[in-house]
Amino acid sequence: xxxxxxxxxxxxxxxxxxxxxxxxxxxxxxxxxxxxxxxxxxxxxxxxxxxxxxxxxxxxxxxxxxxxxxxxxxxxxxxxxxxxxxxxxxxxxxxxxxxxxxxxxxxxxxxxxxxxxxxxxxxxxxxxxxxxxxxxxxxxxxxxxxxxxxxxxxxxxxxxxxxxxxxxxxxxxxxxxxxxxxxxxxxxxxxxxxxxxxxxxxxxxxxxxxxxxxxxxxxxxxxxxxxxxxxxxxxxxxxxxxxxxxxxxxxxxxxxxxxxxxxxxxxxxxxxxxxxxxxxxxxxxxxxxxxxxxxxxxxxxxxxxxxxxxxxxxxxxxxxxxxxxxxxxxxxxxxxxxxxxxxxxxxxxxxxxxxxxxxxxxxxxxxxxxxxxxxxxxxxxxxxxxxxxxxx
Amino acid sequence: xxxxxxxxxxxxxxxxxxxxxxxxxxxxxxxxxxxxxxxxxxxxxxxxxxxxxxxxxxxxxxxxxxxxxxxxxxxxxxxxxxxxxxxxxxxxxxxxxxxxxxxxxxxxxxxxxxxxxxxxxxxxxxxxxxxxxxxxxxxxxxxxxxxxxxxxxxxxxxxxxxxxxxxxxxxxxxxxxxxxxxxxxxxxxxxxxxxxxxxxxxxxxxxxxxxxxxxxxxxxxxxxxxxxxxxxxxxxxxxxxxxxxxxxxxxxxxxxxxxxxxxxxxxxxxxxxxxxxxxxxxxxxxxxxxxxxxxxxxxxxxxxxxxxxxxxxxxxxxxxxxxxxxxxxxxxxxxxxxxxxxxxxxxxxxxxxxxxxxxxxxxxxxxxx
Numbered sequence: 001x002x003x004x005x006x007x008x009x010x011x012x013x014x015x016x017x018x019x020x021x022x023x024x025x026x027x028x029x030x031x032x033x034x035x036x037x038x039x040x041x042x043x044x045x046x047x048x049x050x051x052x053x054x055x056x057x058x059x060x061x062x063x064x065x066x067x068x069x070x071x072x073x074x075x076x077x078x079x080x081x082x083x084x085x086x087x088x089x090x091x092x093x094x095x096x097x098x099x100x101x102x103x104x105x106x107x108x109x110x111x112x113x114x115x116x117x118x119x120x121x122x123x124x125x126x127x128x129x130x131x132x133x134x135x136x137x138x139x140x141x142x143x144x145x146x147x148x149x150x151x152x153x154x155x156x157x158x159x160x161x162x163x164x165x166x167x168x169x170x171x172x173x174x175x176x177x178x179x180x181x182x183x184x185x186x187x188x189x190x191x192x193x194x195x196x197x198x199x200x201x202x203x204x205x206x207x208x209x210x211x212x213x214x215x216x217x218x219x220x221x222x223x224x225x226x227x228x229x230x231x232x233x234x235x236x237x238x239x240x241x242x243x244x245x246x247x248x249x250x251x252x253x254x255x256x257x258x259x260x261x262x263x264x265x266x267x268x269x270x271x272x273x274x275x276x277x278x279x280x281x282x283x284x285x286x287x288x289x290x291x292x293x294x295x296x297x298x299x300x301x302x303x304x305x306x307x308x309x310x311x312x313x314x315x316x317x318x319x320x321x322x323x324x325x326x327x328x329x330x331x332x333x334x335x336x337x338x339x340x341x342x343x344x345x346x347x348x349x350x351x352x353x354x355x356x357x358x359x360x361x362x363x364x365x366x367x368x369x370x371x372x373x374x375x376x377x378x379x380x381x382x383x384x385x386x387x388x389x390x391x392x
Numbered sequence: 393x394x395x396x397x398x399x400x401x402x403x404x405x406x407x408x409x410x411x412x413x414x415x416x417x418x419x420x421x422x423x424x425x426x427x428x429x430x431x432x433x434x435x436x437x438x439x440x441x442x443x444x445x446x447x448x449x450x451x452x453x454x455x456x457x458x459x460x461x462x463x464x465x466x467x468x469x470x471x472x473x474x475x476x477x478x479x480x481x482x483x484x485x486x487x488x489x490x491x492x493x494x495x496x497x498x499x500x501x502x503x504x505x506x507x508x509x510x511x512x513x514x515x516x517x518x519x520x521x522x523x524x525x526x527x528x529x530x531x532x533x534x535x536x537x538x539x540x541x542x543x544x545x546x547x548x549x550x551x552x553x554x555x556x557x558x559x560x561x562x563x564x565x566x567x568x569x570x571x572x573x574x575x576x577x578x579x580x581x582x583x584x585x586x587x588x589x590x591x592x593x594x595x596x597x598x599x600x601x602x603x604x605x606x607x608x609x610x611x612x613x614x615x616x617x618x619x620x621x622x623x624x625x626x627x628x629x630x631x632x633x634x635x636x637x638x639x640x641x642x643x644x645x646x647x648x649x650x651x652x653x654x655x656x657x658x659x660x661x662x663x664x665x666x667x668x669x670x671x672x673x674x675x676x677x678x679x680x681x682x683x684x685x686x687x688x689x690x691x692x693x694x695x696x697x698x699x700x701x702x703x704x705x706x707x708x709x710x711x712x713x714x715x716x717x718x719x720x721x722x723x724x725x726x727x728x729x730x731x732x733x734x735x736x737x738x739x740x741x742x743x744x745x746x747x748x749x750x751x752x753x754x755x756x757x758x759x760x761x
Contacts, residue, residue: 308466312464313512313513378513392552
């Protein structure tokens with residue numbers, strides 16, 4: 001089996017979540033049906049919703065199931081924009097430049113097609129979002145940001161960002177997909193209006209996520225139909241996926257403190273090891289020891305080497321890593337997160353992300369450290385794509 | 393070659409898929425790589441065929457899955473833009489007629505890609521080109537025409553040097569026909585077995601080369617003149633004309649002798665298109681200073697030697713005599729060549745062997761003015 005160090009892309013499903021999933025799939029009944037079998041399905045669904053709400057400090061009615069994190073983010077950003085823009089009177093969207101593509105592409109689409117005016121918030125050199133000094137509540141539809149940067153692992157100043165928007169009466173959406181299971185998330189205490197999570201990042205199934213949406217928030221739905229889930233997200237609800245998601249959420253929350261300590265130690269071993277094995281490597285984001293780095297993430301740039309060459313060589317050596325967030329055509333692009341942090345395009349092409357999870361062990365880290373020096377030496381020889389040709 | 397590490401360049405088409413499968417079957421250690429060449433990969437296949445689409449990359453990945461080899465996408469879009477697309481525009485702007493596929497083989501597939509492959513531990517790059525590599529008695533590698541002459545692509549590989557050939561692998565070289573490759577793909581369960589061939593320039597997906605160039609180099613009206621400099625009409629951008637072209641001249645009245653006129657020369661500096669009678673297209677000599685040898689050069693290239701010259705991918709080879717004179721490869725065809733434009737590549741063959749090539753810098757008319 002290859003060594004898996006890409007838990008931020010997706011993490012193995014928990015056996016108990018698989019068991020709950022397969023068992024629940026055998027239950028007949030649409031939770032919207034009125035008969036007893038429908039009611040039984042509805043009961044399973046609502047118990048799942050309660051469990052998930054419990055892990056997020058939210059009320060069950062506030063949990064809107066979606067097809068995953070991307071849909072949750074789209075629903076929040078487009079839905080809040082449409083509800084708040086008020087015929088162009090509030091066209092502004094406050095959004096950091098280093099967001100996940102679920103947000104970036106949504107905001108850029110709103111700009112192109114709906115007249116939105118993105119106001120891009122800068123990142124500092126460690127990937128931290130710079131809290132805006134003043135927010136124009138009269139002109140701004142919403143603020144949206146990642147709780148934890150999915151590439152470089154920077155934990156964001158969530159409360160300060162939310163407070164700045166709230167003071168101006170601007171609603172806030174937090175993309176907590178990369179934070180869920182790693183940070184304590186209390187929807188009420190964070191003082192935000194909407195928060196996105198995804199099941200498969202915490203050992204649940206792919207294909208379900210949730211938008212936590214406060215009662216007072218209004219969003220224009222993306223999907224119209226039977227009016228399920230507060231009319232916000234129509235469509236027959238996936239009971240089995242919700243049940244499995246809930247099992248994963250409970251397990252992740254109950255082991256979170258212990259697992260954070262374990263992963264922090266493992267991550268620090270990885271960071272120390274990479275620095276020893278490849279002294280040229282440069283850690284992106286906050287130093288270990290800082291609480292501002294999520295326990296599961298180590299992210300480096302490797303001067304003179306291309307991330308995709310390193311990824312290929314490590315893959316051939318049986319170690320699965322990532323150059324950043326995955327993209328459809330499989331074409332590695334310079335990391336927009338590193339560019340937003342003020343790094344050069346060359347640096348942004350030389351990045352590798354190592355992410356740990358529930359099944360990660362010291363042996364996994366050591367396998368990476370064993371393979372890395374020769375992979376780096378070889379990738380550095382291959383150099384960067386725009387160097388002059390030797391053969392011609 | 394014994395068992396080596398092979399990078400199979402996979403375009404998403406049937407030829408490169410079968411080539412990769414054959415490399416695996418020959419016992420090599422094969423990895424599939426799709427080259428991302430477009431900066432705007434977000435297009436699906438349209439009526440015309442391109443090689444830079446999401447669909448092509450998915451087809452390449454499915455083929456690699458079925459063959460059972462690892463698959464990656466490598467981004468050469470920047471190099472491709474500089475070395476192929478910008479070069480194409482610059483050549484046209486300079487009144488020459490470039491061959492971008494040749495440029496891509498020269499600069500991308502067997503330079504940027506091959507170098508990266510060698511650095512990352514591969515021994516060879518394998519493609520689905522129809523051409524053959526033959527090793528002579530002394531172990532030198534030679535490039536030859538494919539067995540399937542109708543599909544032969546040795547012309548567009550004529551730019552390869554000995555060093556590049558040393559690391560090239562063309563498993564389709566001995567295949568009798570394209571139909572056989574398609575049948576083999578179907579037998580191997582490759583879903584690309586019936587995928588249409590690509591014909592167009594991949595970075596001009598709708599096939600409208602003139603329109604594409606007009607957008608990039610602009611259209612400035614200029615004069616259409618005869619060889620004596622008499623103004624005969626007006627054109628709407630010299631780049632839209634190629635040597636040998638007859639249609640679309642819009643010269644409003646017949647030539648003095650009533651015979652059709654052809655484009656003889658494009659002069660971008662003067663923004664002039666020169667036209668004249670067909671026989672003025674006959675070329676007695678072509679020469680270029682940018683020449684290469686595909687393997688061992690002739691023992692004494694300064695002494696004229698018999699060969700055949702081919703000036704387009706699908707032109708017939710013509711018997712000729714060539715020699716290196718004054719830093720140029722000079723080729724004199726036995727019968728005049730028709731419609732040769734500077735910027736085109738002349739590939740020199742001896743029998744089935746590709747000896748070398750030159751980009752044509754200048755031509756000498758068989759019929760002096």
